[in-house]
Amino acid sequence: MKDKVRVRFAPSPTGGLHIGGVRTILFNYLFAKHHNGEFILRIEDTDQTRFVEGAEEYIYNCLNWCGITADESTINGGEYGPYRQSERKSIYRKYAEQLVKDGHAYYAFDTAEELESKRQVIENFRYDHTSRKHLRNSLTIPHEAAENLIKEGAPHVIRIKMPDDEQVAFTDLIRGDIAFNSSEVDDKVLLKADGMPTYHLAVVVDDYLMKISHVFRGEEWLPSAPVHILLWKYLGWANEMPKWAHLPLILKPDGNGKLSKRDGERFGFPVYPINWIDNASGKKSDGFIEAGFLPEGFINMLAMLGWNDGTDQEIFGMEELIAKFSLDRIHKAGAKFDYEKAKWYNGEWIKASSAKHLLNHVKPILNQKGVNTSDDDYLLKIIDMVKERCVLLTDFYEQASFFFVAPDKWDTNSVKPKWNADKEAFFVTFTEQIKGKEDLSSTELEKVFKDLAAEKKIKVGELMLPLRIMLVGGKFGPGVFDIVYQIGVEETTNRINNALNAFK
């Protein structure tokens, strides 16, 4: 057992970072923090993925938004760096060669095309302990011939030599004891022809060198765990092998497989934390930020997808998650993603947040939609008035914009059927009565309104809705007289007059 908890996650900068990845990172992070350990980020920039513009920054942005600190210095400043896979090439080569020397790996000269054509012809073809005897590799061709090929620079890969019929057993922190028969696993490529390692080699070498104590990753890695276990053994590091935990997957809402990056479009909800433009297709996917999520709501939702503290509590902040996180409360089964519940978490966080905290999130949304909110004190009051009716931050536009901008469209269908000259006259008189009385409170305004209604013998109920629609445009929003009070008597009068024309 290592003396200190150290976990790491290796995001690949090509595909963006979708919620499955963020959740894995989150669990790594929570575990590390809970045990006062360290969290390392290693960038999985293989040759074909390294040049995606801005991809690393995107990952940092996502994590920082969530409250997990990550930036360029995380990658460059760590004591076990370099953390970019592309900068560690020679390290991987060295260990791969050592495995060959020790008889646990071999050079294979078959081209990708050759193997592909075999797959076409032979059903379920695998490069394994049986088929390797008939393929072009350093086990089948004479030693010197193989050496010469290497010297001549012939393209080759290094594959692990999986033993025949050996039980490879290990303990998963979430699933318990798991065993595989080595014959069932193929001879995975360790080092590719371009000199880059595959995940299998990289994860073992880096975890050893970076003194990683625990590996948390998605359940999809379970079948290749025996390769990694064997590598730890063959490299002579068995005593320092980290503990393994395979996290349950996040599934599609329709139960049809694991949630993938393209599912956002199909199901109509975000799957990325921040809007992401796919490099290959140029397709833009909205993120949780753009959908109006608070980082707290997002993290809370993600953490509950596969974990709970055993009580009925549903709302957790990051600090509390760190304090209460424990491995034995992670589930074994995958969880279908439920966007409705995700929104509910967010709504709870909006209601629980102070107006001050919400201001920084709400202001840009309003401004972006052309609503001028220069007076922060006023905005703060408005946020407090409407936050309980917002589930997403974007809801603040509909719920708050009429405090700043008069409606130019009215839900006249809700007014016109019962509209008449008496009511019109009522509103004209009402504006005259409140004229210049800017210091009236909302209850006083209400009293003026009701007294006048009584005098004119019109039911108050028949006047409230028209007033609301005049001020707001539709059937929503906080108490009408609170609105009148906030926007002021003069603005109220203007809006009534405008609407009176529209109702004719």
Place this chain on the structure above:
RNA sequence: GGCCCGUUCGUCUAGGGGUUAGGACGUUAGAUUUUCAUUCUAGAAACAGGGGUUCGAUUCCCCUACGGGCUACCA
């Protein structure tokens, strides 16, 4: 196909040999709010099936079914 992992309301889940199987989302009904939302109250809703073990199984074991993952010079 092979190997591995899994299975409690529609969904996320608690529980765990004896419970009226609990909570949350969603949903339905009602109350409050002279709008909408919030809030509150109530309701419908689950242990995949079959064998064991046991006085007793949703809980432990086995089988089946179903779901998922992997089976690339991707991660």
